[in-house]
Amino acid sequence: MARIFSYIVHKAGVPDDSAFELVAAAREINPSASPTAILTGWGSDLDAACDAVGASYPEVWKITHEALTYPNAEMIRKALVKVLPTNSVVLLAHDHFGIDLAPGLSIKLNAAFISDLVQIAGAEGADLQAVRQEFGGQVSTHVRCDISTGAVVTIRPGAFKAVEITPGSSLVVDKSKEVGTLAAGRRYLETIVAEAGDVDITKHNVLVSIGRGIQEKDNVAIAEELADALGAAVSCSRPVVDAKWMEKARQVGSSGKTVKPKVYLACGISGSFQHLAGIKGSPFLIAINKNPKAPIFQVADVGIVDDILEFLPEMTNKVRELRHVA
Amino acid sequence: MEILVCARRVPDTSENEIELNSAGNDIERDELVYSINEPDNYAVEEALQIVTRVGGNVTVATVGGEDDEEILRREMAMGANHGVLISDDAFNGSDGKGIATILKAFVQRGHYDLILTGVQAEDGAAQVGGMLAAMLDYPFASLVNSIDVLDGKKLKVSREIEGGNKEINEVDLPCVLSIQTGINEPRYVGMRGIRQVASVPIPTVSASDLGFDPTAVGEAAAKVKRVDYFVPVLGKGAEILHGTREENIEKVLELVAAKGGLK
Numbered sequence: 266m267a268r269i270f271s272y273i274v275h276k277a278g279v280p281d282d283s284a285f286e287l288v289a290a291a292r293e294i295n296p297s298a299s300p301t302a303i304l305t306g307w308g309s310d311l312d313a314a315c316d317a318v319g320a321s322y323p324e325v326w327k328i329t330h331e332a333l334t335y336p337n338a339e340m341i342r343k344a345l346v347k348v349l350p351t352n353s354v355v356l357l358a359h360d361h362f363g364i365d366l367a368p369g370l371s372i373k374l375n376a377a378f379i380s381d382l383v384q385i386a387g388a389e390g391a392d393l394q395a396v397r398q399e400f401g402g403q404v405s406t407h408v409r410c411d412i413s414t415g416a417v418v419t420i421r422p423g424a425f426k427a428v429e430i431t432p433g434s435s436l437v438v439d440k441s442k443e444v445g446t447l448a449a450g451r452r453y454l455e456t457i458v459a460e461a462g463d464v465d466i467t468k469h470n471v472l473v474s475i476g477r478g479i480q481e482k483d484n485v486a487i488a489e490e491l492a493d494a495l496g497a498a499v500s501c502s503r504p505v506v507d508a509k510w511m512e513k514a515r516q517v518g519s520s521g522k523t524v525k526p527k528v529y530l531a532c533g534i535s536g537s538f539q540h541l542a543g544i545k546g547s548p549f550l551i552a553i554n555k556n557p558k559a560p561i562f563q564v565a566d567v568g569i570v571d572d573i574l575e576f577l578p579e580m581t582n583k584v585r586e587l588r589h590v591a
Numbered sequence: 592m593e594i595l596v597c598a599r600r601v602p603d604t605s606e607n608e609i610e611l612n613s614a615g616n617d618i619e620r621d622e623l624v625y626s627i628n629e630p631d632n633y634a635v636e637e638a639l640q641i642v643t644r645v646g647g648n649v650t651v652a653t654v655g656g657e658d659d660e661e662i663l664r665r666e667m668a669m670g671a672n673h674g675v676l677i678s679d680d681a682f683n684g685s686d687g688k689g690i691a692t693i694l695k696a697f698v699q700r701g702h703y704d705l706i707l708t709g710v711q712a713e714d715g716a717a718q719v720g721g722m723l724a725a726m727l728d729y730p731f732a733s734l735v736n737s738i739d740v741l742d743g744k745k746l747k748v749s750r751e752i753e754g755g756n757k758e759i760n761e762v763d764l765p766c767v768l769s770i771q772t773g774i775n776e777p778r779y780v781g782m783r784g785i786r787q788v789a790s791v792p793i794p795t796v797s798a799s800d801l802g803f804d805p806t807a808v809g810e811a812a813a814k815v816k817r818v819d820y821f822v823p824v825l826g827k828g829a830e831i832l833h834g835t836r837e838e839n840i841e842k843v844l845e846l847v848a849a850k851g852g853l854k
Contacts (some may be wrong), residue, residue: 270632300638313677321667336723337768338731339730341729342725360753361712361733361734361750361751361752361753361758364717364733364769365721365722365733365734365750366721367718367721368687368718368719368720368721368722368725369721369722369724369731370719370724370725371688371718371722371726372691372722373725377717377814377815378687378688378716378718378814378815379718379815380687380716380717380718381717382763387636394818396823397713397716398823399713399715399820400602400604400609400611400713400714401604401713402823402825403604403608403609403611403822404610404611404618404820404821405820405821405822405823406817406818406819406820406821407817407818407819407821408815408816408817408818409816409817409818410611410814410815410816411814418792420677428840431715445800449730449731449761450729450762450763450766451730451761451766452760452762453732453758453759453760454747454759454760455759456752456756456757456758456759457749457756457757457759458729459755459757461756461777470766471847477605478743495753495847502643503772503773504605504772507772507773509773509776512606514754514755514756518751519753520751520753520754521754521755521756522754522755526821527850528846528850529681530691530843530847532755535604536617547852548622548850549846550829551843551846551847552829556608557609557831561821561824561828562828563824563827563828563829564826564829565829566829566830567829567831567832567842567846568830568831568845569832569839569843570829571836575836576836576839576840579836579837579840580843580844583837583840583841583844584844587844
C-alpha cells in the first residue's frame with residue numbers, strides 16, 4: 266500500500282479542523298496507515314502549526330519558503346511534485362484551496378483524482394471505492410478508482426469525524442531544500458474582507474431564509490413581511506445572491522455567513538451542503554419546499570411540502586392576526 | 592483578447608427533480624430538461640463583457656454529442672462568435688482527465704489568451720479547468736468572481752474564499768480560470784435570438800482532427816469510474832406535517848415560539 270499524505274492548511278499557526286478529518290479518512294483507506302502531514306509556509310506560524318498537529322501525525326514534512334507566506338497553489342504544487350514519492354496517495358480538504366491545487370497536482374503526479382469525497386465505501390489494495398454527491402446532493406454515486414499509480418483525493422470538510430488530537434510531538438522533517446526555486450504565473454495581492462451589510466444575520470434568533478424557490482426579486486418582500494411580523498431577519502442561499510435579489514451579506518453558507526439562530530426557516534431552499542455548512546449550533550430547522558425530495562427534508566426537524574409563495578403570506582397574516590388579538 | 596469558454600450541457604436542477612432510474616445505474620434521463628451548466632453560462636457572459644471592453648473573440652466549445660449543439664447555439668445567441676462541438680465515439684466515457692486531455696489538444700490547435708470554465712458542473716467534480724491548466728503549464732485560478740484586464744499580459748482576478756471574503760491575485764496570460772456563479776448578470780436569450788443562429792453551421796472536431804491517440808481518453812483510459820447512483824440518507828429525516836395549510840402554519844408558529852424565537 267502506497268504511503269498516505271495529508272496536505273494541511275493552517276492559518277496564524279493553527280491547523281485547519283480538516284487536518285484531523287483527513288486522519289480519519291486515511292484510516293478508512295488503510296486502517297494501519299499513519300498518514301504523514303505536509304505543511305508549507307513561512308516563519309513561526311508554520312512551526313506552530315507543525316507542533317499543533319501533535320502525535321496525530323507521527324511524521325510531519327515541512328516546506329518553508331518566504332514565497333509561501335500566503336499559500337500559492339501553483340508553487341505548492343511544484344514543491345509537492347518534487348518531494349512526494351511515486352504512487353503516493355495525497356489527501357486534501359475540498360475547500361477553496363483544495364479546489365485550486367488538487368486537480369493540477371493529480372496531473373503532475375500522473376495520479377488518479379477523486380474530488381469532494383464524502384465517504385470511503387471500501388478499499389482493497391489499489392481499488393478504492395468512494396461516495397460522491399451530484400446535483401447538489403440530490404443523488405449520490407459510488408465511484409471506483411485505481412490508485413495503483415497514486416491518487417489525489419479531496420475530502421469534503423465535515424464529512425469525516427475528526428480524530429481526537431493525540432498529544433505529543435511528531436518527527437518534523439524539513440524538506441525545504443528539495444523544492445528548489447518556486448515561481449508562479451499567479452501572485453497573491455491582498456484579501457478583501459466581506460462587507461457587513463445593513464442587517465447582521467449572525468445576530469438573530471430566528472431566520473426566515475429563502476432560496477431559489479422565491480423565484481423572483483419582487484417575491485423577496487413576502488419573506489421580509491413575515492420576518493418583520495416575527496421580529497426575525499431574512500437570510501438566503503446562494504442562488505438568491507447570484508441573481509442579485511439580496512446582498513451578499515445575507516447569504517448563509519460556506520461562501521457566505523455562518524449563523525447560529527435558534528430557529529431556521531428554510532423556505533424554498535434545496536439544502537446543498539455548502540448552504541448547510543453555514544448553519545451552526547443545531548437550530549430547530551423547519552423546511553418548506555414544493556419538492557418532497559429536496560435534500561433539506563433529510564436534515565430538517567420539521568418539513569412542510571408546500572409552495573412558499575402561498576404559505577409565507579398566509580403565515581404572515583396569521584402572525585399579524587395573533588398580534589392584533591394580543 | 593481571444594477567449595475560449597469550455598461549457599457543458601447538463602440536466603437543469605432548477606427545472607427537474609433528479610431521480611434514479613430503475614436499474615440504479617444512472618439518473619432517470621427521460622423527460623429531463625437540459626440546459627447549459629449554470630457557472631458555464633456566467634463564464635460566457637464574462638468573456639463577452641471582457642471582449643466588449645478590450646476587443647477580441649469568444650469561442651464556446653463543448654465535448655459531447657449532437658444533442659449538445661443546442662447549448663452552443665444558445666451561447667452564440669448571447670453573442671459568442673464561434674461554437675465548436677468536439678465529438679468522437681472514442682471520447683465516450685472519459686473521466687475528468689480524459690476531458691482535459693481532449694481540451695488540451697483542442698487549445699493547442701488554436702491561439703487563446705484566456706480560457707474559462709465554469710467552477711463545477713452539476714454532475715461534475717470541479718476538476719477540468721485545473722487539470723487543463725496543469726497540462727498546458729498555464730497559471731490557474733478557481734472560484735473567480737471578478738476579472739479586470741490590467742494590460743495585454745495580465746489580469747487582476749478575485750477569488751471567492753471563505754466567509755464571502757475575496758482573495759485578489761494578479762495572473763499572467765495565457766491562463767485558465769474557473770468562474771463562480773454571481774460574477775455578473777448573464778444576459779437574457781430570447782427565442783428570437785436563438786432563431787437567428789439556428790442555421791449557422793457548427794464545426795465538429797474529431798479525435799483524428801486533434802491528431803492524438805484516442806486510446807488516451809474514453810472509458811478504457813478512465814481511472815475513475817461511476818459504479819452506481821443512489822439516494823443518500825443524510826439525517827434522521829424531518830417530521831413531515833400533513834395537515835391543511837392553516838394547521839401547518841399554526842404548528843410552525845407554535846414551534847417558533849417554543850424554540851425560543853417568537854416574542
